[in-house]
């Protein structure tokens with residue numbers, strides 16, 4: 508049996524705990540070491556999870572480690588990914604791929620030139636609910652796809668996240684932080700995005716941090732916090748997406764895909780599992796049964812699929828190229844709002 512790929516985790520914050528705790532579900536990768544900018548955080552995370560605590564440079568230079576899992580703040584992503592690739596490591600990074608599409612493009616090119624794999628969250632579209640939706644659409648269960656309506660409205664991370672400021676700076680906001688769940692799902696289900704239009708707002712230009720050492724501090728907001736976006740799809744079809752950090756104490760998240768003969772209601776793309784509801788015509792409504800992947804229905808599935816694909820010599824699905832397309836679409840939605848015009852994306 509082949510050994511699991513040994514993974515070094517960089518950035519030992521909130522989401523790192525989730526990845527590491529859930530990793531025993533996966534056969535093909537295993538976290539073995541960790542590093543954080545804050546050495547006290549490295550040490551406590553290493554002790555809590557039985558990992559080797561290293562400096563970032565030592566982790567990237569470590570010959571045992573084949574893949575770096577980058578769980579740092581968005582503005583750090585590009586530099587960290589670049590350093591890991593330069594050190595000869597495959598990389599899987601949290602979303603967004605980078606704070607700007609220009610940086611993201613360089614990373615995709617660098618990984619290709621070095622012959623290394625670059626993967627990027629989200630991987631929820633690989634879960635069995637969304638894969639069931641993809642299969643149904645391919646089989647023609649809703650006829651010819653017409654488009655989709657995606658919504659993800661939350662109050663924003665300032666209420667609960669100890670480092671929430673990063674989500675109100677470049678690389679953050681709902682369009683770069685949470686829209687990737689739905690942009691990725693739409694591309695997976697209906698194909699690439701050709702152009703983007705829409706409006707953005709920032710109804711709450713200041714936020715009071717609600718958690719962590721800076722609780723009570725007021726910060727200004729640099730990014731739009733509410734967006735209504737329209738996507739024209741390359742294969743035909745129009746989708747809408749509303750994402751928001753303005754829906755206080757609320758969590759509304761889901762996707763409906765419309766077709767010429769039916770529709771498909773898909774669950775929260777910021778998670779795994781949930782009901783897949785197929786409606787054919789007016790009255791024929793079915794909750795579709797599907798097989799779950801069990802404990803593998805969690806963050807880290809994209810790394811599993813990347814390592815399996817690498818070993819099988821095929822492309823992986825939660826790829827840097829897909830994440831770049833999603834980042835370009837998210838950035839285009841910001842620009843469309845700023846400039847009050849539709850923004851064309853480069854054809855895929």
Ligand SMILES: NC(=O)c1ccc[n+]([C@@H]2O[C@H](COP(=O)([O-])OP(=O)(O)OC[C@H]3O[C@@H](n4cnc5c(N)ncnc54)[C@H](O)[C@@H]3O)[C@@H](O)[C@H]2O)c1
Nearest residue numbers: 518519520521522523543544578579580581583601602670
């Ligand atoms: N928190 C969530 O629910 C969640 C969910 C999905 C995705 N994510 C994504 O995961 C990433 C991390 O988010 P988080 O919530 O875990 O943040 P966090 O603030 O809890 O953790 C980030 C960690 O990175 C460290 N760090 C900062 N700069 C660094 C650098 N240059 N080198 C190494 N370490 C550095 C920080 O010290 C901190 O420990 C973000 O891209 C975020 O979008 C978060």
